Amino acid sequence: MKFAYSIKQKMKIATLLxxxxxxMILIRILEDKSVKSMNESFVSMYNDRLVPATDLFYIAENIFAKKYALDSFLYSGQLSKSNAAGLKEQLTSFNTTIDALLKKYEKTFLVKKEKQQLAELKNRLVGLIAAEQHVMALSLSHTLEDGRKLYETIGRENGLKTMEKLTDLMNIQTQVGQELIQNSASMVSRSKLYSTLQIALAVLIGVLIVGIISASNVVQVRNDKFNLN
Structure with missing residues (x-):
């Protein structure tokens, strides 16, 4: 009976351990998964939010540079084919840079709203380029005054609408970035919980080992007394 009871107790202890x-293995797997997700979140924060936000800034910078170049051409008071050729070369360079930045931006992870805003921005940029070309053509075929009038109607309006779409994209970048930060904070909290559970289980194992050793010592003492008697 004592032997059977001892085996039964050992089985209970073994099952518990x-x-x-x-x-502990499950917690470790969950912790590794949480760390991996956290790493992916930080990588996404850099590759899909920080770098694209910088690219959007450079796009805005090139749009302003185009505006400045066109303003200088229209309000300089000097109209010549060489000035027009220089402006055309400048605008082509700016447009090439903007196009390259947009293609780079398209390769990043985009949420649904971002894709919509990006499509609208590209349409606005096409409209802006068409307006710039129209203004230049009218200035050369007629007068600078005619070019200015056209620019102050369709040119400026297209520029403002383009910048509005660019601002919308920047706002989305901020919103998604905040969501990533919140997700990262949640993952950090889970990781801390997993660590706490691991410590608690380790302490429990220690208590069980001490209990087993103490019980073994008690049994040994009783057996020794029994043998002496």
Whole structure:
């Protein structure tokens, strides 16, 4: 009976220790998964938010540079084919840079709203380029005054609408970035919880080991007394 009881107790202890070990392995797997997700979140924050936000800034910078170049051409008071050729070369360079930045931006992870705003921005940029070309053509075929009048109607309006779409994209970048930060904070909290659970289970295992050793010592003392008697 005592032997059967001893085996039964040992089985209970072994089962409990196995369950604790399984829990620790599961917690470890969840912790690794959480760390991996956290790493992916930080990488996405850099590759899909920080770098694209910088690219959007450079796009805005090139749009302003185009506006400045066109303003200088229209309000300089000097109309010549060489000035027009220089402006055309400048605008082509700016447009090439903007196009390259847009293609780079398209390769990043985009949420649904971003894709919509990006499509609208590209349409606005096409409209802006067409307006710039129209203004230049009218200035050369007629007078600078005619070019200015056209620019102050369709030219400026297209520029403002383009910048509005660019601002909308920048706002989305900020919103999605904040969501990533919140997700990262949540993952950090889970990681701390997993660590706390691991410590608690380790302490429990220690208590069980001490209990087993103490019980073994008690049994040994009783057996020794029994043998002496």
């Amino acid at each position: 196995f369950a604790i070990m399984a829990c």
